[in-house]
Amino acid sequence: MKKIYFLIALMISFTSYGQDMVITGAFDGPLPGGTPKLVEIYVINDIADLSTFGLGSANNGGGTDGQELTFTGSATAGDFIYAAYEGAGGSANPGSTNAYFGITPDYIDGALSINGDDAIELFSGGAVIDTFGTIDCDPNASGTTCPEWEHTDGWAYRNNSTGPDGSTFVLGSWSFSGPNAVDGCTTNAGCASVFPIGTFTYGGTPCGISLGAATYDCGGEGQIGDNNDAVTINIPYTGVDDTVVVSLTSGGTLGGSDPAVDTDGTISITDLMEGDAWGIEILTGNCTGTSLSGTVPADECDPEPNTCVDISGEDLFESVTVTPNTDMDEWTYSGGTYTMNGYCGGGCVESVETWLILGPLDISSITSDLTLAFTAAESFGDTDLLVNYTTTYPGCPSDATWTTLQTINPLTPDSSPFDVEVDLFAIDASEIFIGIQYVDDGVDGYSGWSLSNVAINAFGDCAVLGQQAPSSCVTCELVLGEDTVTCDDNTENVDTYTATLAFTGGGNDAYQIQTNPMVSNTGDDPSSVASGIMEFQGIPEGTDIIINIVDQGGVCNLERTITSPTCNPPLNCPNPGDIIITEIMYDPDAVGDSVGEFFEVYNATGAAIDMIGWVISDLGSNSFEVEGSVSVAANSYAIFAKNGDSGANGGITADYVFGSGMSLSNSDDEIILSCDGTVIDQVNYGSINGFPDPTGASIEFNAAFLRNNTDNDDGSNWAPATVPYGAGDLGTPGAANTLSNDSFDVDSFKVYPNPNATGILNIATSNNQKLQIAVFDLLGKQVINQTIANNRLNVSQLQGGIYVLKITQGSNTVSKKLIIE
Template structure:
């Protein structure tokens, strides 16, 4: 749809002219310990009642809605002045390195506990509309021109507020510019001086022409299957029009090929193909087609990714381990939903090779499925957050094949703690465990950690699901034969996410961990030990991830040779006395 950028631009100019709007004018990620001091400077253009506004952030590689909303009412009403938002941990750094910042115009908030790749914005409380924004939405700023890690960014005089980030309206110190600088780092010059001072922004801006390609962002990568990309452009202090009607027009190239000259600011739709990279160059010219002096131009590059088709989650994880996160995939095989959660439309899925992954669907791209649904054809990209691999859908492409419940695999706490990545997002259960906090009085709370122990080892049980039916119920005080849930982790520390009360089993007829033990697992010794409390014969089968039987043996508390089996992930099935267990076996 055509966007009326001339009208939008005039509206923005009117905001600056008549004031009464907050404008983000500086962002600092300091060089002190912990990236402190962290400072966001906001200018009140006119009489601004900050009770009308809030600040939000969007961190790391996260996509979807901004969050961590901080109401700015505490700043009161400010007229033509600067206010500052910082963190509680920045107090010492502010004192030493920003001596002219007035505590009376400063608000502490964890919303600005941001890193040099995060985004922030101001919103109007009444309708949640974006008033001003720094950073490209849904984009990790690492490696971008606007990255401010151990650095800073300052707004160009006379620009803003911008409802969408306009890079041309900012100057950037460059990543790591402040490393080792500042009083807090043992220097002799404070950070305030290094960044050129505070409160330096002026609403009186330059009259020089400006050209800005506002979409797509430089370096943007689009999902496979994208067939067209819409390019948007704005100008300032330069009227784009037909000859004799304005200041000139725009010459532009796509991959060095000249395109039809632009005599307006209408969007341009560019046809694109998977696996291709596109470079756009634009410049302002006068009516005689001569570039204006000094030259005003911009170059951006964007691409469309190629997708990789994998048979299942095990293959997906193997590819991510080899090539890193960020690729685009189609999971062609069937996977089964083991749990769903209303928060960010999360689904945990698992394949027949006992490999699992978390679907993190903050944009609600995917149909909401139910526990037990078997689906195939998922399409999405990957990222790692707090050590957990996320699959982020890019299309609602999955097909529902049927419904079948998944049985949790039995693991020991020792195995899980030693190898959290091997079980991550899989449905598991641990046996003969006790809650350390189970005193008959304490109850489960949301978003909390509780220790489970088998008497020797301890596992973190996380109340990850705020709607779980056991929230506010008494923590069991007796030993539980089985506790099931989704295997999680937090930066390398294993966790278990109990889904519901039924996962906290009080009695069991199944084989427990004390009856079977498999060790070492993972193994690089050429064998694995399988022990049982029973002296009867055990049937042992090992399958590869394609379901092919690679080992079939019988044993009574014996060692199983793996000498003829290649390194990889396998499924181990053990049967004895009518009972059976299935476990993942990792051969290194």
């Protein structure tokens, strides 16, 4: 029988689409939430099926994340494809791409949530065909060695007729606006720095041919065995291109159609065997670099086997449970498929062992290949399957001596089915039993498995299935249920607690209960009652209790570890606003985010406040509990840091280290201080809320604006720090903020008109000393620095917006919000 199979993707390296599209632009927007973020793709050749192409981003030099967005539909040469990000959650800004550019993007996807220092990869058939930026290097990191392609709040655009460049970024193929070039802009047409959207042109000649999927031709039915049959590889193509020359990159003989002459033909490679590698490459012309390669499977031409035993239809496995769990999970059969999942509910960690048994199987007459074949699918990835055999089966799997033939692991990360073949021919026995074992202690979770198309196959004489005798296993009937813990007292000292453990299936045997530490069961006894609750008292706080239960016959051997509770005294919570957030460092530059992030809190009362037991979180999944004492003195600060080593974290002295419990986003995020369920303070920072967005500087709350506990919700009351600390980043961790009002009364001067539309700002003070004036925008950039003696400041050069006005007179300094209309 002639056998022709399409190759699976794992066996092919295919780059014939390498010149079909190219990344031509990247834009980091100025609208709320840092939107829109846009990537432009130019289509070089007609593409009938875009589903083989897609995009991925590589953030902060962290390396590839692979393909994250897959295109759909088709495209024509000369088309532009636009993929955008318009924010999410509290920072969502839908329609921002249309508002800024007047276009509707083809795709809006979270994969495009990128900043001006992030890289972009363009994929075809899973391979990278073009790259913008260096995926494993951050141009903003301290000591960076990668090219300076950073374009935060700006854009980058490819030079005409360059690229695609594969996986290597070519800096010279791009033009850049520079950072902050579009700050303050609301439309592309009205911006001083115009993103040249849709202007790229490609002057090259596109490749005139497209290679298709290769097939194998065995020329008829082959022989049983590996690597022993001749194979011809046939590679179809469409189109014609008189500039191309096709060459072999492997052994064999090149033949068939010539794509330089013949339109829509088939290239062939002959004189190859099963197991041989093969490949072609176009060396010259418009299609240079296009290639296709693969390896012929070792058994490609083997004849189809006979089905000796159909285990998914006529003759079925027997399901046998050795160790049941609470849910009594076991292998079940329905419609040709066997399924098993040991998951017994949230928080449930129990041992489970269940088998599929087949036999006796007479293999004495087998003279050629014999296999157990099935299609498997697995989810959750924690439980391997063991395919075993034994020559003697006493009636229960736990009483047999098994030899493992194969361990089945999941082969695909997406739970898709895969085929399994287990060789039985090499077994030196005349009669065997087959057992597929599912066993797990549940510590790392459980897998869900399904097996279908299960059969015993042979190329010659068949194995014969004998009469199966029902299995009989003595199983442990005692089942452990829910456990609980209760503190006996709640003090600052080491308290004791009581643990309980429910059970069912008791009253049918004598059980011995052992615990570590040694405490007695003062509750129900599983030796005498069918169901109940065991109770263990006086366990020291901080010590987990391990409970082991065995029966006289050795069938039951159950163990449960119960975790100690924390028996803290009740929280003494202050009023909302007594502790406020005053400084946030979410994007350090001198050190990495993973070690340099911190935030500062301030005690606005006249008495110390201990934050032990408080929960600090965001609106997402980040959350941690303050487990030790953090006493914040009256009118003083405390620092919560990602890392406690001042030599590694940029020079911060931390009062509390939150580690992996929280990460501060570089875009929009929240910090919420809660005590016993009451929110004491919350700051939702991010550009969408008017907060500044610096790199290498913290953002600081200006205490001059403090009138009540909600004033730090207003982004205009925050400014970038300007004072260096430690390794060189800017901030004042644990000290008064850069723009704080520590020197004289805010009411000792008047600034008018404010808001200001006249271009002249009047500043009245109680004395006639000269005034040193500094004005900062919300990115921390100083835009005015003057000394005035006439109490009048010219602000006509400032664009409309919110600024911080810093006034120094003698040794006194004060800051105030300034609004320019």
